[in-house]
Each structure stands twice: as structure tokens, then as C-alpha cells.
Amino acid sequence: MKQSLKKEDLTRLFVGIAVGxxxxxxxxxxxxxxxxxxxxSQISRRFQEGxxxxxxxxxxxxTIIPKKAAxxxxxxxxxD
Incomplete structure (x- = not known):
């Protein structure tokens, strides 16, 4: 009988489950x-500033518009 899941596949599965x-x-x-x-709220504010x-x-x-004005x-x- 052939084993369908290898050790690497199981490791990826467990890592995926842990990440999820x-x-x-x-x-x-x-x-x-x-x-x-x-x-x-902090994340949103920082994202908007960036x-x-x-x-x-x-x-x-x-353009010719200076960065401060832009x-x-x-x-x-x-x-908001």
C-alpha cells in the first residue's frame, strides 16, 4: 500500500494550520x-499617514508642486 502523504507534506500541513x-x-x-x-485605530492612522x-x-x-503643499x-x- 502506497503512503499518500510524505513527512514534508505533513509538516507543511501543520505549519499551515498553526499559521491559520x-x-x-x-x-x-x-x-x-x-x-x-x-x-x-492606530494602524488605520499610520496607514493613512503613509x-x-x-x-x-x-x-x-x-509636477512642479512642492512636497509640503502636496x-x-x-x-x-x-x-476621514
Whole structure:
């Protein structure tokens, strides 16, 4: 009788299950706890700041608008 799963396949399976469980616990913590809501807010704010900075850089490189002015404009557009 031929064995269908090799040791490497089982290792990948267990690693995949462990990663899935860890991701599920992390997402559960982010969405189901008060501390997680605060952390989500921080993540969102940092993402928006990074997006605004990157957009200002692109505008500065592709146009004659200085980065400071572009940053003010992108902050106004991205702001909630």
C-alpha cells in the first residue's frame, strides 16, 4: 500500500494550520476587544499617514508642486 502523504507534506500541513490558528486569534483580538479597537485605530492612522506621504512624494516628483503643499492637499483628501 502506497503512503499518500510524505513527512514534508505533513509538516507543511501543520505549519499551515498553526499559521491559520494564529491569524484567527489575532483577528479575533483586533475585532472583539476594546484594546484591539484602539490598535486598529492606530494602524488605520499610520496607514493613512503613509499613504499621504507617498502620494505627496509622487506629486512632488511628477509636477512642479512642492512636497509640503502636496502633503497638505493629500492630508485633506485622505482625512476621514
Amino acid at each position: 490558528i494564529t491569524a484567527g486569534i489575532g483577528l479575533g483580538w483586533l475585532f472583539l476587544t476594546g484594546k484591539g479597537a484602539q490598535y486598529r 499613504l499621504s506621504d507617498k502620494a505627496a512624494e509622487v506629486i512632488d516628483k511628477k 502633503k497638505l492637499a493629500t492630508d485633506a483628501v485622505i482625512k
